[in-house]
Every structure is written in C-alpha cells, then in structure tokens.
Amino acid sequence: xxxxxxxxxxxxxxxxxxxLSCAASGFxxxxxxxxxxxQAPGKGLEWVANIKQDGSEKYYVDSxxxxxxxxxxxxxxxxxxxxxxxxxxxxxxxxxxxxxSGQWLVYWGQGTLVTVSx
Amino acid sequence: DIQMxxxxxxxxxxxxxxxxxxCRASQGxxxxxxxxxxxxxxxxxxxxxxxSTLQSGVPSRFSGSGSGTDFTLTISSLQPxxxxxxxxxxxxxxxxxxxxxxxxxxxxx
Numbered sequence: 001x002x003x004x005x006x007x008x009x010x011x012x013x014x015x016x017x018x019x020l021s022c023a024a025s026g027f028x029x030x031x032x033x034x035x036x037x038x039q040a041p042g043k044g045l046e047w048v049a050n051i052k053q054d055g056s057e058k059y060y061v062d063s064x065x066x067x068x069x070x071x072x073x074x075x076x077x078x079x080x081x082x083x084x085x086x087x088x089x090x091x092x093x094x095x096x097x098x099x100x101s102g103q104w105l106v107y108w109g110q111g112t113l114v115t116v117s118x
Numbered sequence: 119d120i121q122m123x124x125x126x127x128x129x130x131x132x133x134x135x136x137x138x139x140x141c142r143a144s145q146g147x148x149x150x151x152x153x154x155x156x157x158x159x160x161x162x163x164x165x166x167x168x169x170s171t172l173q174s175g176v177p178s179r180f181s182g183s184g185s186g187t188d189f190t191l192t193i194s195s196l197q198p199x200x201x202x203x204x205x206x207x208x209x210x211x212x213x214x215x216x217x218x219x220x221x222x223x224x225x226x227x
Contacts, residue, residue, distance in 0.1 A: 035216070044219075045218045047207075047218065095162075095220060100166060100167060102168065103150070103210060103214075104168075105207070105216075108163075
C-alpha cells in the first residue's frame, strides 16, 4: 500500500523557517517525480514545487521562489521542503504527492498544517 | 502563464442528476488536464488524467472530455457520496509547474 506521511508543520512567526518532511513507502520512491501542494484554510489547491527523480530538476511557483527549497533523499525514501522567510500567506496545509507518468498527482499524503502568525 | 477557470464555482443538484463541470484554459493545452475530487475534510483524489482517462478504481459514472482550451467533467448520475469540491489541473508535456482551477463545490439539493 502506498503511503506518504508528512511531518514538520506547526506554528511559526513571520520571517521564520520550517522544514517539512514526507516519508514514502509502498512504491519505488526513486522512480517518481514528487510534488508539494498546499491549501490555505477554506481555499483551493495551489501547487508549490516539483522535483525530478534524481533531484536534478526542480520547479517552484513564483510566490515561493528564493524562499522555499524542495529536496529528496532517495536512500531514505524521503521528500523535504525547506521553507524560509515565511509569511502569513504561506499558512496552509501542505501535502506531498507523487506524480504519475505524466504530470498528474496520483498519491497524496494526509497533509501537515503550517501556521505563520505572531 | 496559462490560467485555468472552472465554472460554476458551486452547484446543487438532486441525486440521479447528470452534473457537468467546465474547465477552460487561457491557452491551448492539448489534453494535458487532470481532475481531482476532494471530499470535505479529506485529501484530494485523482479521478481523471489526460483529459479523459479514468484513474483505476474510480466509478464509471465519472467521465472527462475535451481538448485544447475547453474541458468537462461529467457525473452521469449524482450520488450522495459525490458531495465534494472538484478541481481541474493543467500540466505540461515536459515537467514544469502545475496549475489548478479554482474548484467547483458540488452539493445535493
């Protein structure tokens, strides 16, 4: 059974940092592109970042470029999102998800809530 | 950047009704479109990819169509368990960014 389990969310002050983790199991993690997607409270879905199987390609939504960094450790079957210079508008549930053979999101984790507030 | 516009933003229909949700791209995207269902308080679930290919395990009452700029998600006979918000998502032939539509909330009348 495919499982994606996020962790690392919490309350952080504006300007602060957090590192989210996503532990993958039940599939060959190293064979798939991975994504982070977020959802602000009561709002729609917003794609945040993608990373290629070997980490050699990364893409970000404009609003997080220069502040967030996506990375992965295939030996640990883990995906990460380092979030710096956090803003109130980054408050959201953050999901990790695996990409299918195309760029659609097949499996999703349960999400971890990030709250940016003073 | 290509924008994705869904309509309507919400709808209310009776059990058994045929429901159609539309997603329009600001530029042609071939068939690079997926649809997701998010039930209240739950994680999004992939329904359809490549505009019309049903994901494994998804009931056959769901179908997708379209190409270019105009796409539709159809529920042929609405069931109570279909209460959810539905999102379209465009992707690219080469890996880049993803864009979601604003969502359509479906309720039972």
